[in-house]
Amino acid sequence: MADSPTPFERFVQGILPENPVYRQLLGLCPTLAVTNGMKPALTMACSVGFVLLCANIVISLIRNLLKPHLRIVIFTLTIATFVTIADRFLAAYFFQMSKTLGPYIPLIIVNCIIICRCEVCASKQGVVTAASDAIGQALGFGLALASIAAVREILGTGMLFGIRVLPDAWPDWVIMVLPPGAFITLGLLLGFVNWIGIIKARRSTNG
């Protein structure tokens, strides 16, 4: 690669063209596990965003000191530190939400989106590029979680953010808040996003 990417380019790429969930198919464990409601999904997205941003900045700052065979150890160490901070913070100030999310906050440590961004971007780019890459990817992840959570919460409970949006007569599709609902929704949305991508690509080649 001759030119290094600009910060803005990294930011935009993360949101849709390189969306971590819909394009890279990374971080699917939290995507399936915490999207049965908007609130847990957004809390998860914010926690991942915080860890991603902090880890990317730290790794980018020390990128010239990294030894190739020790880099993964350092990535994991950095990520684990910020995940623990996020976990303790939620338990202290958002106790109920921390109980709802249970083990999924500590599990951000093994979220492959973050280690992927450290490896691919932060360990090679400057701080500004790394930070905007992290924000872009975090927004993309948040967007993906929110879209899945919205479908599941509305169909499964008739509510959004815990507020009723469908008439009381709506028979709650319990399966949508159960694990199978996560797979069904993710599969359909994934297909939909990629279908749109194919149509767009066809138009640009024809036109």
Next chain:
Amino acid sequence: MKSFRDSNLFQAWLVLVLATAFGTALAGIQTKLGPVIEANKTRETLAKIPALVLGENQAATLASQKKSLSITSRTIEIERNGIKKFYTVYDAFLKDGTLAGHVAKASGQGYADKIELLLGLDANANTITGLFILDQKETPGLGNRIIEKPWRDQFLDKASDTRLVVVKGTPGKENEIDAISGATISSRSVTGIVNKTIMDIKAQLVSPPKEAAKNETDKIKENT
């Protein structure tokens, strides 16, 4: 002879420095947030105690009169088949000093994971006055309905001298609990924990042995 610069220890200097720095930062955060987290857990338990001992209506009346229960905690230790078990028990007293009832914290295996609950008993530990599920990870939509009030309320006013039994369909006898359809195991788990807790601690609740009295902590909070 390898020079120091080529040694593993020197190569790993960044790992060591970062580990020390991050470790220190985390220790600082734990020192600051640890007490807040503990307080959250205790507050959740204490907030439930009036309703578990007096029933929800009376607890609401008490709160509206700006009165409160004074609560003390102690640990009950029992030994069964050579295994020691500990229960945290809260004793709730009315303003005039009469014992209103007890709340015991108990846990046991559920269908998915450990279920943690609070069990309220009257002053003589003869009847169940309340049940609240503190922590559970049962199947959403099925097993996690154990947290719903209508199901939990079946336990109210049950006598503590008979074992509770889970039945499918309408409970006929006094000591029967209706299973949640599709979640018989979760229903049985909760009922089992309740039975076991009563069996374990009933005797010590009413007449604490001398050693247990020593464990009694001072009044921990004027619950408002």
